[in-house]
Amino acid sequence: xxxxxxxxxxxxxxxxxxxxxxxxxxxxxxxxxxxxxxxxxxxxxxxxxxxxxxxxxxxxxxxxxxxxxxxxxxxxxxxxxxxxxxxxxxxxxxxxxxxxxxxxxxxxxxxxxxxxxxxxxxxxxxxxxxxxxxxxxxxxxxxxxx
Amino acid sequence: xxxxxxxxxxxxxxxxxxxxxxxxxxxxxxxxxxxxxxxxxxxxxxxxxxxxxxxxxxxxxxxxxxxxxxxxxxxxxxxxxxxxxxxxxxxxxxxxxxxxxxxxxxxxxxxxxxxxxxxxxxxxxxxxxxxxxxxxxxxxxxxxxxxxxxxxxxxxxxxxxxxxxxxxxxxxx
Numbered sequence: 001x002x003x004x005x006x007x008x009x010x011x012x013x014x015x016x017x018x019x020x021x022x023x024x025x026x027x028x029x030x031x032x033x034x035x036x037x038x039x040x041x042x043x044x045x046x047x048x049x050x051x052x053x054x055x056x057x058x059x060x061x062x063x064x065x066x067x068x069x070x071x072x073x074x075x076x077x078x079x080x081x082x083x084x085x086x087x088x089x090x091x092x093x094x095x096x097x098x099x100x101x102x103x104x105x106x107x108x109x110x111x112x113x114x115x116x117x118x119x120x121x122x123x124x125x126x127x128x129x130x131x132x133x134x135x136x137x138x139x140x141x142x143x144x145x146x
Numbered sequence: 147x148x149x150x151x152x153x154x155x156x157x158x159x160x161x162x163x164x165x166x167x168x169x170x171x172x173x174x175x176x177x178x179x180x181x182x183x184x185x186x187x188x189x190x191x192x193x194x195x196x197x198x199x200x201x202x203x204x205x206x207x208x209x210x211x212x213x214x215x216x217x218x219x220x221x222x223x224x225x226x227x228x229x230x231x232x233x234x235x236x237x238x239x240x241x242x243x244x245x246x247x248x249x250x251x252x253x254x255x256x257x258x259x260x261x262x263x264x265x266x267x268x269x270x271x272x273x274x275x276x277x278x279x280x281x282x283x284x285x286x287x288x289x290x291x292x293x294x295x296x297x298x299x300x301x302x303x304x305x306x307x308x309x310x311x312x313x314x315x316x317x318x319x
Contacts, residue, residue, distance in 0.1 A: 025188070030269045033184035035277060041192040048200055069300075076293045079286055092189030094282040095306060096267075104268035111278040119287050126197055132303040133204035 004053075011053040018046035026119055030111065036118030043119070044126035056134050065131065068124050081105025082113045147173045157214050164202045171195035185273060 002045030019042075026039035083094040092096035096110025151172040157163045171194030178187035222255050242249035263275040 008299065022295065029274050030271055032271065033273070034188065035185065035274050037194070038185055038188045041189060041197065045196045048197060061219050072293060072296050076289055079289055083282075083286070094286070096279060096282075099253075104266075106272075107267040107269065107279060109283075111267070111274060114278050114282060114285065115274070121289050121293050121296075125292050128296050129299050130197070130201060130204070132299060133201055136204075136208060136303065 007019075007053050012047060015046050015050055018042060018049070022046065027112075029115055030108065033057055039120050040119035040122030041126060043123040044125065044130070047123075047127055048130050051130070052132065057132075063127065067133065068127050071120050071124035072128055073121075075117040075119070075124065076095075078117035078120065082110055082117070086110075098129075101127035147177070160206055160213055163213075164199060164206060168195045168199040171198075178253070 022039045022042035025034035025042060026036065029035035029039070045062055048062060050062065082096075082099075086095040086098055087093055089098040094110075094114075096107045097103040099106035099109045147170060150166050150173065153166045154163050154170070157166065171190055174194065175187040178184075178190055191301070246252075252272040259276055259280060260272055263272050264270055267275050267279050269279070270276050
């Protein structure tokens with residue numbers, strides 16, 4: 001796989017666009033189809049694609065294990081933090097209207113943050129599962145190939 | 147899609163099964179685009195055809211590519227599947243016609259979401275409004291489910307790896 005120049009060049013061309021598309025889906029979720037879950041999945045797919053072409057060690061350099069593990073919890077915590085922020089600012093749990101002076105702006109802000117939390121958790125969990133599987137694979141042929 | 151499903155059921159080579167299920171997912175994604183559910187189609191293409199195919203190939207590497215011969219006769223499972231499928235089809239007979247405006251689901255809260263949602267929240271995409279604003283508790287629950295699933299997989303695979311390593315260090319008996 002390391003010498004497959006066509007795959008490597010195509011991957012290099014495609015992955016930035018995939019990541020950009022994920023960000024588009026994330027931030028454009030208010031206006032078009034998409035949202036946090038889809039964006040997270042696309043981010044994870046892009047990184048998994050990178051890992052398939054360039055190998056697990058280089059993917060781990062880009063997105064280290066520790067960062068993924070932190071992000072698994074970070075997304076849920078961000079979501080909860082938005083909810084608690086609603087209480088602190090004098091509303092109900094997950095009440096977005098109090099997040100900004102204008103209610104509509106508050107809604108925008110709350111939805112964006114909450115979807116961001118969803119995206120972070122989904123991307124991290126997908127990546128983590130992939131890393132776990134791929135890591136086992138690598139352990140299994142440790143003696144034979146590497 | 148039917149051909150892909152039958153192929154999956156008949157195929158003994160698991161490599162082929164994974165490939166066919168990827169094809170099935172892509173066909174499903176196209177179907178969802180036709181039904182105007184683009185975000186679901188996006189998810190289906192990315193998760194169903196992309197990530198789960200990769201994960202299944204990873205699993206295949208670990209377990210080998212050939213399905214074992216079934217121990218039991220296939221008649222009892224076939225009977226259960228046919229009865230369940232028949233009950234599900236019987237259930238769909240009681241549903242209102244496709245896109246019937248008088249269906250109960252279009253009478254309850256849906257009109258309020260559709261008319262008030264964009265005005266109240268200033269977000270034109272009603273799906274996002276319902277998901278993140280009206281039903282944000284739901285979505286919090288879903289995120290927690292994803293989180294829990296991830297933690298579960300981590301716990302299972304990690305433990306296994308440690309156990310695998312232990313006999314190696316003690317030089318196998």
